[in-house]
Amino acid sequence: MEPRVGPVGALERIVLRLLTHPEDAQRHETHQEGNEARNKGEQCLTKLVFRMDRLHGRRVQVQHQYGHGEGEDTIAERGKAVFPVKVQTCEAGGIPTVTRRAFKDATTFPTGPVYVAYASSALEATNVEGVIQAGDPPHMGLVPDGSVIHAIWDALLNAEKPLLVCGSDIGAAGAEEEILALAERLALPVATGIFDYASFPVHHPNYAGGVEGLSEESYDVVCCIGYRQNTRGNATDLRFRDAGTIIGIGHDPGLLGNTFPLDMAVWGNVRQTLAALNASWKEDDARLPHLERRAAALRSRGQQRVRQLHDEAVAHAADRPIHPNYLAHVAGTTLPEGTLVVSESFRNADHLMPFGFDKRQWRLVRSFGASLGHGIGAAVGAQLGAPDRPVVCSIGDGAVMYSASGFWTMARYGLPILTIVWNNLNYQTVRTNFHTFGGEMAKQKKYPEVYLGDPEIDFVMLAKAQGIEGMTVREPQAVEAALRRGADAIAAGEPYLLDIRVATVGTGAESTWHQRFKLRE
Ligand SMILES: Cc1ncc(C[n+]2csc(CCOP(=O)(O)OP(=O)(O)O)c2C)c(N)n1
Numbered sequence: 171m172e173p174r175v176g177p178v179g180a181l182e183r184i185v186l187r188l189l190t191h192p193e194d195a196q197r198h199e200t201h202q203e204g205n206e207a208r209n210k211g212e213q214c215l216t217k218l219v220f221r222m223d224r225l226h227g228r229r230v231q232v233q234h235q236y237g238h239g240e241g242e243d244t245i246a247e248r249g250k251a252v253f254p255v256k257v258q259t260c261e262a263g264g265i266p267t268v269t270r271r272a273f274k275d276a277t278t279f280p281t282g283p284v285y286v287a288y289a290s291s292a293l294e295a296t297n298v299e300g301v302i303q304a305g306d307p308p309h310m311g312l313v314p315d316g317s318v319i320h321a322i323w324d325a326l327l328n329a330e331k332p333l334l335v336c337g338s339d340i341g342a343a344g345a346e347e348e349i350l351a352l353a354e355r356l357a358l359p360v361a362t363g364i365f366d367y368a369s370f371p372v373h374h375p376n377y378a379g380g381v382e383g384l385s386e387e388s389y390d391v392v393c394c395i396g397y398r399q400n401t402r403g404n405a406t407d408l409r410f411r412d413a414g415t416i417i418g419i420g421h422d423p424g425l426l427g428n429t430f431p432l433d434m435a436v437w438g439n440v441r442q443t444l445a446a447l448n449a450s451w452k453e454d455d456a457r458l459p460h461l462e463r464r465a466a467a468l469r470s471r472g473q474q475r476v477r478q479l480h481d482e483a484v485a486h487a488a489d490r491p492i493h494p495n496y497l498a499h500v501a502g503t504t505l506p507e508g509t510l511v512v513s514e515s516f517r518n519a520d521h522l523m524p525f526g527f528d529k530r531q532w533r534l535v536r537s538f539g540a541s542l543g544h545g546i547g548a549a550v551g552a553q554l555g556a557p558d559r560p561v562v563c564s565i566g567d568g569a570v571m572y573s574a575s576g577f578w579t580m581a582r583y584g585l586p587i588l589t590i591v592w593n594n595l596n597y598q599t600v601r602t603n604f605h606t607f608g609g610e611m612a613k614q615k616k617y618p619e620v621y622l623g624d625p626e627i628d629f630v631m632l633a634k635a636q637g638i639e640g641m642t643v644r645e646p647q648a649v650e651a652a653l654r655r656g657a658d659a660i661a662a663g664e665p666y667l668l669d670i671r672v673a674t675v676g677t678g679a680e681s682t683w684h685q686r687f688k689l690r691e
């Protein structure tokens with residue numbers, strides 16, 4: 171007799187196999203058996219949300235929820251309200267079709283979330299078999315007219331003070347080599363979006379930092395490539411007002427509109443468009459005096475920037491509590507090559523980690539919005555999607571508590587993920603924002619509800635309660651050994667957690683003030 175498999179379990183297995191073995195996804199069985207434990211009359215829908223991330227369009231995060239007693243229409247309508255694409259099936263025989271469609275839509279540029287609903291009638295059917303064909307992304311052949319390529323090339327080649335602004339389409343299109351060739355040949359300084367250390371190697375001499383932090387230099391040509399602007403609807407959104415030419419190249423027409431006012435916009439495949447631009451390069455161009463001059467300046471400025479970051483981090487080596495910059499520095503030199511960091515924090519010194527395009531360099535996954543709660547689940551998704559990479563979930567103490575039940579998932583499914591909790595006992599980002607508003611809180615230096623140290627959360631115990639080993643780190647001298655221990659654990663196939671007490675940095679850091687009251691005496 172075949173083993174009895176609960177319908178949801180069966181579906182999860184199919185989907186997980188699709189995620190981990192995309193090349194092997196041609197033949198998958200859906201063998202649905204009834205779940206006797208479940209009340210047959212109960213309306214139960216499983217919703218799966220597939221979301222492509224930015225790296226090579228390969229990994230997919232899966233979340234699922236179970237809805238009880240809701241009509242399919244309500245569920246489907248809700249999905250439609252949130253996700254641009256939605257598919258659903260009420261029959262088991264439709265599962266292969268909707269699953270293939272979902273993956274196809276999720277991997278088609280501009281890529282994005284797809285809402286899938288499998289009705290209980292589909293999940294509970296018995297003796298149904300089907301094959302899910304892999305939903306490979308379609309080939310996209312969209313390169314603008316030669317005259318447009320020529321105009322962009324001409325602007326970049328002859329610019330006096332150019333700037334590239336890189337964003338997530340570079341990773342989605344697999345355009346890493348092309349962007350490096352363009353930036354290096356034309357000696358172009360490169361900025362990236364806020365917290366986006368994935369779209370250009372941070373230790374590259376051409377890297378100039380986050381676009382929001384650039385000084386107000388007067389650039390003459392600004393070229394945005396797959397860049398997603400963090401518009402606030404204020405004057406800084408127009409910071410390149412004086413530039414003679416602003417160019418935008420990207421996969422998502424919506425994003426081309428949601429950026430600086432563009433003189434030239436290209437809606438096309440970023441890799442192919444960059445390849446077409448690079449094809450305009452002639453070896454003699456390398457001897458153009460303004461390019462040689464700029465390349466030399468970038469080299470020395472880049473070296474200086476990297477040295478300065480290094481020296482600043484090392485200067486904190488003896489600080490107690492441990493300085494976040496020092497922790498990031500030691501992590502960068504201690505954790506393995508090729509580490510994939512899923513980051514959920516705003517103050518964890520991501521900028522000091524060795525992210526880059528090379529296989530040995532690190533990769534970064536993070537959300538573009540600022541909403542908390544994705545980190546632990548995203549680390550699970552990243553590990554499933556990239557099982558050969560060491561995966562680190564780098565997360566703030568506050569952020570952990572938005573999805574701490576995900577530790578159980580790591581333990582249950584034996585997912586080798588090293589969680590590093592940057593425990594500064596605070597919602598420090600919120601305190602900083604409160605302070606920036608400059609009102610009564612800033613005046614009194616009292617920031618309600620941001621100090622998390624009373625009582626302190628024992629993150630090692632929180633992990634242990636869910637089956638994950640870990641350790642607390644308080645001394646800067648202990649950081650390196652602790653990180654090695656964590657790296658060894660994941661190399662051995664186990665999840666592990668480090669609760670590292672880090673200094674609270676920024677406004678009001680010294681304050682532990684919080685309102686003390688009991689709801690009932
Ligand atoms: C769902 C959600 N709720 C609340 C917030 C507001 N918020 C932004 S940052 C932050 C604090 C996060 O604390 P922690 O992870 O410890 O990072 P820190 O700021 O201390 O570096 C909060 C609560 C949010 N972004 N998303």
Ligand SMILES: [Mg+2]
Pocket residue numbers: 566567568592593594595596597598
């Ligand atoms: Mg914190």
